[in-house]
Amino acid sequence: MTKIAVVAEMAVREIVRRRMVLAMLLLLPLAFYLSRRSDHTGQSIRFLCLGLGWALSTAALFAGGSARGIEPRLRLSGYPLMHLIIGRLCALWTVGLALSLPYWLLIRFDQDGVRHGAIALIMALTVAVSVPFGLALSAVLPRELEGTLLLLTIFGLQMLMDPAEEATRALPFWFSREIGTYAVDHTDSGYLERGLIHGLAAAILLTALVATFSAIRLRHRAHVNLC
Amino acid sequence: MNPDVWLSALVKELARHGVGPDLAAHVVAEAAAHLRDSGEPAVHAFGMPERYAAAVAESIGRQAVRPSQGGVVRLEARGITKRYRRRQILSNVDLTVRAGQIAAVVGANGSGKSTLLRICAGLVSPDRGTVRVGGSLGYCPQAGGTSEFLVPEEHFVLAGAGRGLSRARAKADGRARAAVLDWDPDRRQQARFLSGGTRQKLNLVMAQIGEPDLLLLDEPYQGFDRGAYVDFWHELWRWRDEGKAIVVVTHLLNQLDRVDIVLELT
Numbered sequence: 001m002t003k004i005a006v007v008a009e010m011a012v013r014e015i016v017r018r019r020m021v022l023a024m025l026l027l028l029p030l031a032f033y034l035s036r037r038s039d040h041t042g043q044s045i046r047f048l049c050l051g052l053g054w055a056l057s058t059a060a061l062f063a064g065g066s067a068r069g070i071e072p073r074l075r076l077s078g079y080p081l082m083h084l085i086i087g088r089l090c091a092l093w094t095v096g097l098a099l100s101l102p103y104w105l106l107i108r109f110d111q112d113g114v115r116h117g118a119i120a121l122i123m124a125l126t127v128a129v130s131v132p133f134g135l136a137l138s139a140v141l142p143r144e145l146e147g148t149l150l151l152l153t154i155f156g157l158q159m160l161m162d163p164a165e166e167a168t169r170a171l172p173f174w175f176s177r178e179i180g181t182y183a184v185d186h187t188d189s190g191y192l193e194r195g196l197i198h199g200l201a202a203a204i205l206l207t208a209l210v211a212t213f214s215a216i217r218l219r220h221r222a223h224v225n226l227c
Numbered sequence: 228m229n230p231d232v233w234l235s236a237l238v239k240e241l242a243r244h245g246v247g248p249d250l251a252a253h254v255v256a257e258a259a260a261h262l263r264d265s266g267e268p269a270v271h272a273f274g275m276p277e278r279y280a281a282a283v284a285e286s287i288g289r290q291a292v293r294p295s296q297g298g299v300v301r302l303e304a305r306g307i308t309k310r311y312r313r314r315q316i317l318s319n320v321d322l323t324v325r326a327g328q329i330a331a332v333v334g335a336n337g338s339g340k341s342t343l344l345r346i347c348a349g350l351v352s353p354d355r356g357t358v359r360v361g362g363s364l365g366y367c368p369q370a371g372g373t374s375e376f377l378v379p380e381e382h383f384v385l386a387g388a389g390r391g392l393s394r395a396r397a398k399a400d401g402r403a404r405a406a407v408l409d410w411d412p413d414r415r416q417q418a419r420f421l422s423g424g425t426r427q428k429l430n431l432v433m434a435q436i437g438e439p440d441l442l443l444l445d446e447p448y449q450g451f452d453r454g455a456y457v458d459f460w461h462e463l464w465r466w467r468d469e470g471k472a473i474v475v476v477t478h479l480l481n482q483l484d485r486v487d488i489v490l491e492l493t
Contacts (some may be wrong), residue, residue, distance in 0.1 A: 006388040007385075008369050010384075012262065013377060014374060014375075014377060017376040066374065066375060066376075067374075069372060070372060070373060070374050072350050073372050073386075074385065076348060076350075076364055076365070076366045077365070077433075077436075078363070078391070078437075079388075108237070144235065144491055148424055206281075220349060221349045222352070223353055223357050224347075224349035224358045224360060225359045226360050226364075227360070
């Protein structure tokens with residue numbers, strides 16, 4: 001537990017010290033929200049949640065990239081693989097929840113007539129999905145520019161594609177539109193259930209991917225016999 | 228320079244060069260007696276304290292140091308072969324290092340020194356060959372290995388926690404090792420603001436925290452000034468005397484770099 005806590009603490013410290021990144025993290029969802037607030041309430045809330053996911057995925061992408069240099073030596077220093085993975089995930093999830101809270105409060109006091117519990121659920125799932133999503137991308141694309149461009153593409157598609165199309169279910173934040181519809185348009189609970197299942201599945205799948213990629217990258221090589 | 232000031236500086240420099248307290252006291256007493264009897268200015272008689280101390284240390288070293296036979300095997304690399312695309316980097320390389328030995332891996336740029344060390348650390352797979360590591364391992368990379376936004380003490384805590392050290396002990400251990408390298412880490416300076424040499428000191432200290440049995444050091448002194456370089460080698464010799472096994476990658480060996488094994492890669 002101590003090792004996980006230390007990894008998580010240091011990861012939080014790193015993120016908190018990137019002040020410009022934090023400022024952008026805070027401003028991006030707000031900009032999305034304000035862009036449609038005056039003419040379309042539902043869209044503004046959905047955009048806010050996607051903006052939050054985009055910002056957190058980007059933060060996780062950068063955090064994963066900066067960890068690549070130090071993690072191999074931490075493995076040699078005695079850290080079990082899972083402690084490194086869990087510590088970093090916990091740190092980013094904590095930061096994500098902390099950043100989501102003010103936005104939930106914003107909607108709570110700025111928007112009447114929406115299901116606020118469902119909005120909280122979207123945000124929690126967004127945090128759960130975006131962190132492993134960004135980390136998984138950083139594992140596949142070590143160069144941050146490439147990862148950022150891929151994020152841009154995915155979130156662009158997420159915003160532009162019709163959520164009713166089957167193909168959009170393959171996108172990681174499809175649940176956001178589905179639960180958003182339930183929260184804003186007061187549709188039946190089928191939207192909530194589909195969104196919840198999709199969000200949980202995306203979070204589990206992406207977390208498993210992060211664990212797999214890390215396990216490959218930080219594995220004990222077969223040629224070394226530690227005794 | 229006032230004789231007392233000169234003698235005081237000599238004491239410090241002799242200690243820095245690893246000259247034992249008995250011998251240092253003898254050297255200082257001899258120098259003090261000469262200055263008193265001759266009335267000569269100290270700098271005129273002996274030169275600057277750091278140069279005189281270096282000369283004393285070197286003359287001792289030439290007489291006293293002989294390769295150590297070592298203890299238990301800490302690293303045994305056998306038949307290491309590595310090829311990057313069509314280029315053969317390492318071909319059937321063997322290296323055995325025992326407790327109480329320093330091995331220097333030398334060779335020109337691109338001869339595979341860092342690759343060999345990374346293979347020994349288990350960070351890169353060879354095409355052929357095996358590595359056996361006996362005991363805990365500390366690794367100091369040539370570059371990277373630190374976190375830009377963390378301060379040195381946080382690096383010490385991070386490295387120490389992996390080896391089961393408490394926060395306070397890791398900080399104290401890190402600070403003590405930094406002091407040996409003539410470095411007093413700033414509590415608020417993040418790694419991204421450290422100079423190249425100081426960042427390497429941080430790297431080196433992280434590798435040492437928790438006293439691993441085997442140290443793999445990939446040109447850890449890059450950016451060090453002369454004094455820190457001397458301190459670094461004295462620290463290595465002290466570690467060897469304590470029974471640690473050390474592999475250090477270096478470009479060139481000079482008289483200062485007294486080691487037990489030299490592996491030259493071509």
